[in-house]
Amino acid sequence: MIQNILILGGGFGGVRVALDLAKHLPRNAKITLINRAPYHSYTPDYHRIASAFLPEGRKPDPKKFLSLAYTVAIPLKMIFKKYRHVEIVVEEVTDIFFNENKVEVGSGRGFSYDWLVMALGSKSDYCGMQGIEGRVYAVKKVEEALNVRNAVDELFAHKAKHERIKLAIIGGGFLGCEMAGGLVDFAKKLSALHGRPRSSFEIIILEAGDRILAGVSSWASATAAERLKKLGVKIKTASVVTEMSDKEIIFKNGEHVSYDLAVWTAGVCANSIAANLPGVKLENKERLDTDKYLRLPTGQAGLSSHKNVFVIGDMAHFQGDGMERSLEMTAQAAIHEGRYVAYTLRRTMFGRRLFPYVPCVNKFLIDLGGRYAIFDSKYVKISGLVAWLMKRAVPFMYMSDILPWRAAFALWRRGIKIF
């Protein structure tokens, strides 16, 4: 029987499932991947394009922006070139009808499935706070990262030279810290370009918790704080943002800081498709609860069985036995889950025994401006140039895992050249 597999989302999780299934299933299996964009985004390098210095000639060069975007946007066609039985559909998923085994997209087209994998990722979450959306720059999409870059560039070009430029980063997690490190380098170069004094800008991280990088070891958190302070970044912890005006960010305790440009890295929640599904159980950050095989638990959405629906990546909430909390929303977790689901799906199709999902142990590599990074794992902790070289090798390792070797090398080299 021909199996019809539908994968929603061409990010870290979706691409991994589709590739593993394409490699291991017979060619008559029908694999369809629906993604709203024709490319797969490499999010870990967004902070680099958001702080990329591109000295312009007399006329702005659109080609430079395109090259910049293509350091993190990997065309899906390139990834699946070898696998012609994988159909790529560039459309926005709008509705999922579990009872009919059907998915609808923006153009009104319907796709039926025997097996569904949901991997639609997450979106920025402003936690219902007043005046935030529209005043901050988010960094969830390639174009948003480019918008940050362009807005900072404009600010340095147009603000009066005697006035200080204040860049605020709301959220002291991985992205917030990486962004701060990148923006220091960028701001220094822009200051030199526009003849501004080196001390004419200020970068501040606003963190609600009592330390930055709450998800890593206390060694990594303290080392990162020390590094950022050395670069001149101010860190304000225990600062819960509640409101924003055009000029000020206001905290729960009544304090406030002024800003010229604010970047939001503080919160994400699952793609809104999850919250709109009838009868499903939503967990922390509106993620879909999953069973031990990463499937929607049976008995939800008024169905007797959801055994043909898998959820992975940022959309999925998985908390195995003995785990203190659910899995972090990371690319590593999404890839690992994608690999597992492709394997489990194949075993399910052939009626073989299933093994429950065992999550991977996360390792962290955090870029902190210049040629400096921090590597934090259970047994090995490194900071400085060696960690930075490891961080730069990761995109190549990832790209060579999803692309032919030559294409991966060309893409990686383009990034190296530009940055």
Ligand SMILES: Cc1cc2nc3c(=O)[nH]c(=O)nc-3n(C[C@H](O)[C@H](O)[C@H](O)COP(=O)(O)OP(=O)(O)OC[C@H]3O[C@@H](n4cnc5c(N)ncnc54)[C@H](O)[C@@H]3O)c2cc1C
């Ligand atoms: C700026 C940034 C930096 C990060 N850095 C790191 C890092 O260094 N290391 C790390 O491990 N993790 C990092 N992460 C987290 C990581 O990107 C996510 O955890 C990971 O992408 C989740 O994978 P996913 O497959 O669930 O979703 P995604 O990779 O986000 O993929 C979801 C896909 O679905 C598509 N999509 C969404 N809605 C629709 C729709 N309605 N219809 C059709 N398509 C749709 C999207 O376009 C996207 O291609 C970072 C995230 C960001 C935003």
